[in-house]
Amino acid sequence: MTTHEKHAKDAEPELHPVKFSRLSKRGILLGLSLAQLIAIGVAIAAFVLGLYTGGQTVLYLGVVWLPALLVAVIRVGGRSLVEWLPIGLAWMWRSVTGQTRYRRRIVKPRPAGTLALPGDAAALRQYVDPETGAVMVHDPHAQMLTVLREITHPSFVLLDPGEQERRVQAWGRVLATGCRSGRIARIQVLERTIPDSGTGLAQWWASQGVDDGSWVANTYKELIDRAGPAGERHVSTLSLSLDMKAAARQVRTAGRGLRGAAAVLKQEMTTLTTALRAVDLDASDWYTPGQLAIMLRTAYDPQIAATLDRAGDIGQDLATAGPVAVEERWDRLRSDSAWHAVLWISEWPRSQVFPGFLSPLLLTGGIRRAVTLLYDPIRADVAARDVRKRKTEHISDQAQRRRIGQIEDAEQSAELQDVLQQEADLISGHGILRFTGLVAVSADTGPELDAAVAAIEQAAVQASCETRRLVGQQASAFAAAALPLGRGL
Incomplete structure (x- = not known):
């Protein structure tokens, strides 16, 4: 050399x-x-x-x-x-x-502008921005306004290490924009698998393939025709939620109500679009009511996904996009055509890992699942105050344990080191986000659901993560994990 x-x-x-x-x-x-x-x-x-x-x-x-x-x-x-x-x-x-039981009242029409969702999500309202045509979901209880778009990206694990590092740093800058603004309540990244009707592969062949009539081209076309309907495709969405309380002054200036909140949210949408370009992420237009309706419908009724994919404009009405029946049990949920269970990523890797550590969880084939990451940005002053409080509490606990003769264990020392590291990051100008990981697993029957959950739990172990099955709150957990509405727990 x-x-x-x-x-x-x-x-x-x-x-x-x-x-x-x-x-x-x-x-x-x-x-x-x-x-x-x-x-x-x-x-x-x-x-x-x-x-x-x-x-x-x-x-x-x-x-x-x-x-x-x-x-x-x-x-x-x-x-x-x-x-x-x-x-x-x-x-x-x-x-x-x-x-714990929901049945749609077919003969009773829904109030105008509402989403046909069960549980506490029934209070959600839709607002269509007249300028962009984007649908915005208003949560009157949490005072949030959410908008979403689909993200396409190359396979991260196939990129060379230098490109992976560049994209990781750029994605960190995207999340940092939410901390600097002070008006963002939540950023949700949702990656889900849905049955493919064959249109995904057909679209790829139409844009990337060369149909020159050769033997290779004909072989590819036959393979797509046979394997397409039996496959699955991955869809990634990014949801942005505006904190209407934190942005109250800007909302009043922009015209008050949902119209003013939409104007403020559009400013954050422009900032996010610019940040996504720096990461080389291809973002589609912001979702319309029809696109959101199909996404909500297929979340509760996965078997209809392939049919709606081929049906054109059918099924794009938000007033009827929700489930027909939902039954919540202690550790699972049953909706129109599937059983669901939600897992919480209770422990992230405790040792140093490379950014692609979630590959075993995201690339597990043959299982319908949705992986959600919820990022809650914390304002710099609030984060600094919280870090100082936790640091003081850790030091006080250390003094109390020494006074009574209790031995300091390694876990408590490690938590203190994490707090000190967060304090150093804040001083260096970085932001702090409180994040939550959820995995919603779906299957056609109860036994198939148990097998799928076991496979996902094993994949999480391979990713150095620990998962716990949520109990007593599966309905609200499913709305947070499988729906791109910025819902929390």
Whole structure:
């Protein structure tokens, strides 16, 4: 190798590994959460009262202090029993009041401008921008206005390391725009697989292929005709949500109401479009009501996806795009033509990994699933205040543990190092985002769903991630994981 070639090779950018902050498990006092402290406080109060009363009162009050102590210390599925209590009670209440079942009222028309969705998503409203024709989804409870578009991109794992590093840095700058603005409530990246009717491969052949009548061209055309309807394709969307409370002054200046919020959101849409060009991401036009209607319909009814793909303009009415029937169970959801289960990525890789670490999860074939990343930008002043608070709490806990002779474990030290790293990043001018990962798995039957969930859990292990199946909240979790509406949990 010549000296020139050696210097050229050294000058090539290398792909650097990344590291995620750990999910904080530090409680209010000595690792105990507020619910645990309340339960232990009740147990101590009942026990002391029994001692002061005398006799066998302490034994009689055992029906109070003993269960309170047990629910505070016994852990199931990573949580103490007292932390499971609100989830269980909420599920029982929703079951008794019939909130876990949804049936569309066919003879009763929907109010104009609403989305035909079940649960708390029934309050969502649509607003069509008269200038761009984009559909904007208004959440009156969360005071958010959301718009979305489809993103096409080359296969990241097939790019050379230098190009991967450049795209990773550019994507970081895209997310940083949400932190600097202060008006963005959430950015959602949704990557899903849907049955392919064959139009995807046909469109690729029409744009990339050379139909010159040769044997090779004819072989390709036959392969597309046979394999197209049996395949699947990946669709990636990017949703942008405006925080109407944070942008209240700009909304009033732009005309108030949804019209003013839409004008402010269009400014953020322009900024995002410019940032996406720097990442070499090909973005389509912003979604119209018809495109959103098809996406919502196929999320609850996957088997209709291929039919709608070939049907032209049929099925593009948002007023009828929702499911006909939904039944929520403790750990799964059943809709029109499929069973669904939502997994939460509870632990990201604890060691350094390269940016393509999610490949086993995203490239698992033969399984209908939607992977969602929710990014909640935090304003710089709020992030700095939160980091200082957590740093002070960690240092106070260290002093308290030394005072009582408790040994400092490695996990607590690692969490403190993560806080210090976040503080250093803020000082360097970087932004902080609170992100959540969700995976919605769909199948035709219950047993097939269990098999698909097991395969996704194994793929997550290969990606160095830990997943947990959400329970007692599958309906709201599915709306957050499978719908591009910027919903949270």
